[in-house]
Amino acid sequence: MRVLITGSNGLLGQKLVALLRQLPDVELVATSRGRNKLAQLYPDVRFVLLDVTNQQQVEDVVAQEQPTHLIHTAAMTNVDECELNQESCWQQNVTAVEYLVAACVAHGVHLTHVSTDFVFSGEAGPLAEDALPAPINFYGKSKLAAERVVQASSTAWVIVRTVLVYGTAHEYGRTNIVLWVRDSLRAHKQIKVVDDQFRTPTLAEDLAQGCWLAAKHNASGIYHISSNELFTPYQMALQVADYFQLDKSLISRVDGSTFSQPAKRPPRTGFIISKAQQELGYQPHDFWDGIALLARQTE
Template sequence: MKILITGSNGLLGQKLVKLLTSGEDNIELIATARGENRLPSFDNKYTYESMDISNEEDVNAIITKHKPEVIINTAAMTNVDQCETDHDGCWKLNVHAVEYLIAAAEKTGAHLVHVSTDFIFDGSHGPLEENAEPAPVNFYGESKLAAEKLIIESNISWAIARTVLVYGIAHDMSRSNIILWVKNSLESQKNIQVVDDQWRTPTLAEDLAQGCFLIAKNQAKGIYNISGKEMLSPYEMAIKTADFFKLDQSLITKTDGSKFKQTAKRPPKTGFVITKAENDLGYQPHSFEEGLAVLKSQLT
């Protein structure tokens, strides 16, 4: 199977490249991202192409050249506060780019697997099933919902993988996450405040990559929730992280979202029910503690 992934320099993109070059599934992989390839060679088991998904000519040229059977779109502007202050940039990467991918997929007959987010929901309740009614509370969520609608209304073969609070370790460590922030803060004996009035089902990046691959491998269609199983608050995640790494819990203080000034509003409670992905795809994510163990193994 020939698979093209976008955003291969990002966290999820890196995990997909590693997964798709390490299996026995006879995958021909084309990894694409804007600019130079920042990944290890993986023994040259894939082809790298520089492709800016916000450039229609770029997208059309690269996808027409390779004619992949499946496109997995991991590229997006995911900084929620940045999306709130740069509407044009956000829409360019999260919506217009998807229009270009849809057009290229229609032209080549590719199956498009698009990664979306729990932030298309208002956070009034959770965990959510695939048929829950979207109602975004910030511009990032609006852009991701707009992209979903474009895909659903298109004539192509498609699947949408919705996920939640992805954590993991990237090759270049360019971005942190709640686990690394808590670990590094406590190791430095810093007091930290962590909210306990938001809830998510945090997702190990390796699990999200596996879910996207299972969708691609089966050319599954429709919407799938791909996340962790456990509904946790950031405070609970912080305590579990401190426990796992044997760090001082007393440095962690509970607080609530009103104490933080963030540009974009966050949905208080999301999280996903993943029964459909478990039953249809055989998706089995790590527990949160198992995810911490994966991170620990990558840090040593």
């Protein structure tokens, strides 16, 4: 099979490249709109420039590369930026998906589309795949609209939803809860962490594995991919402090109203992942082991 990845410079994209390049039966094509950050790490991986918001580029690249499978990871994922820049969010998260779907239909490509727990209101997690979406911020609305574009298409498709992805990647500017807590406590900074939002945190390597399994099995429908442990960010922060043997007294428990953020956050999401476990053979790390993996990658 020949797999094309969008957003190969991003966190999930980089993990997918690292995973798929090792597989003998996979021809891999990495794409991103910026320079290839992985060129020196993986000079063997084919890379093609692709801006998924450019319809002609999308059609040209898919026609040229002729993938059997496309895993779409590129997206605008900063929730507050999406709230403040809704036109750009819609272009990157919805219009781009329309272009990709059209190209997949035209060339008979199986599409794996990555979505989010933020399509839900957050009133009753953890959630199974058949839970009713009801987003409460613009990011969630854009991702739900993209899901509906995918579902309405005639191409073979699978939607992989995920939750609070954490991990580290090459030349990747954004931090995550594990590194933020570790580095703050090491610098003896006091931090405030919310204890009234619930998530099933997802190690980036696990999400890459879930996307690969969905593509490999030519899966269809929706799958929830995360860990199976439900935590508040405060509870996660305590585990990080315990793992690195840092001062937990620097962590203050607060609620979401402490922070003035442009976008609302769903209070309680998290996923039930039994469908992915049973049908795809998906097995995630627990959070403690995820922290250990990040420690090995960054220490």
